[in-house]
Amino acid sequence: SPDPLLGPADVRELAAALGVRPTKQRGQNFVIDANTVRRIVRTARVRPDDVVVEIGPGLGSLTLGLLQEAAWVTAVEIDDVLAAALPATVSARLPERADRFALVHQDALRVTELPGPAPTALVANLPYNVAVPVLLHMLAAFPGIEHGLVMVQSEVADRLAAEPGSKVYGVPSVKAAWYAEVKRAGAIGRNVFWPAPNVDSGLVSWVRREPPRTRATREEVFAVVDAAFAQRRKTLRAALAGWAGSAAAAEAALEAAGVPPRARGESLTIEDFAAIAERKDTTTS
Ligand code: SAM
Numbered sequence: 001s002p003d004p005l006l007g008p009a010d011v012r013e014l015a016a017a018l019g020v021r022p023t024k025q026r027g028q029n030f031v032i033d034a035n036t037v038r039r040i041v042r043t044a045r046v047r048p049d050d051v052v053v054e055i056g057p058g059l060g061s062l063t064l065g066l067l068q069e070a071a072w073v074t075a076v077e078i079d080d081v082l083a084a085a086l087p088a089t090v091s092a093r094l095p096e097r098a099d100r101f102a103l104v105h106q107d108a109l110r111v112t113e114l115p116g117p118a119p120t121a122l123v124a125n126l127p128y129n130v131a132v133p134v135l136l137h138m139l140a141a142f143p144g145i146e147h148g149l150v151m152v153q154s155e156v157a158d159r160l161a162a163e164p165g166s167k168v169y170g171v172p173s174v175k176a177a178w179y180a181e182v183k184r185a186g187a188i189g190r191n192v193f194w195p196a197p198n199v200d201s202g203l204v205s206w207v208r209r210e211p212p213r214t215r216a217t218r219e220e221v222f223a224v225v226d227a228a229f230a231q232r233r234k235t236l237r238a239a240l241a242g243w244a245g246s247a248a249a250a251e252a253a254l255e256a257a258g259v260p261p262r263a264r265g266e267s268l269t270i271e272d273f274a275a276i277a278e279r280k281d282t283t284t285s
Pocket of ligand 1: 026027028029030031032055056057058059060061062063076077078079082106107108109124125126127128130
């Protein structure tokens with residue numbers, strides 16, 4: 001039987017039939033290469049019992065590859081035309097799997113529940129302008145998501161997977177580390193997309209971890225992270241003065257947490273940030 005995955009001619013034909021004109025604003029770059037889809041699905045280690053949520057299925061390039069391997073796929077698409085067309089594409093190209101597929105026509109940033117079984121994996125070629133917020137939102141909203149892989153702009157992939165001390169370690173790295181162990185998982189060229197983006201892409205894979213053990217809430221910890229990196233070149237004592245109420249109060253919290261007040265955010269682990277958040281109201285007296 002013919003390959004159900006979409007090739008360049010299929011993508012062009014589908015787009016033409018639907019009158020789709022890809023927009024930058026929604027990060028619409030569609031994968032036109034079946035081998036790339038197979039590579040993504042393989043690298044994501046999608047298992048036969050996985051319930052996969054895919055953000056931004058577009059014309060269905062990756063959706064079809066995921067449906068070939070997983071027990072179930074739920075796709076979340078914001079675009080009216082793409083969302084309306086996808087169920088027919090699935091039925092036409094993978095009819096024997098169409099009853100394991102659900103489409104949600106919504107902004108992924110607003111999704112708090114999904115139809116079908118609870119998701120165990122997230123695999124997506126994310127819209128580049130909202131990639132980090134979408135990823136963090138999904139990890140927070142669906143604790144059952146155990147593992148996954150996303151394709152993002154190459155620099156964003158580096159940031160998400162960065163370790164403390166790295167030049168590109170920052171807010172996305174620390175927040176992602178709250179939820180998961182994140183790794184770079186390869187590079188993707190521009191020519192496998194239509195239209196070709198003007199940036200390179202990278203793959204990032206992760207496995208869920210236990211969040212740091214702390215009395216502070218995630219929101220409290222993330223507030224320290226945001227404050228620390230808002231003024232990246234300052235010492236933590238100075239950068240956290242607003243958060244703590246004063247530089248002296250920041251210093252007291254840092255010392256109580258065992259973090260040198262002259263350190264900078266880029267050298268701290270997520271556990272360090274959690275320890276600082278716990279000591280917010282430490283006083284020196
Ligand atoms: N998965 C397809 C592929 O690989 O060919 C398309 C990927 S394209 C990079 C990103 C997709 O995300 C587009 O279909 C776009 O309409 C959709 N999208 C953009 N913003 C979104 C949002 N906030 N929520 C859900 N989908 C979104």
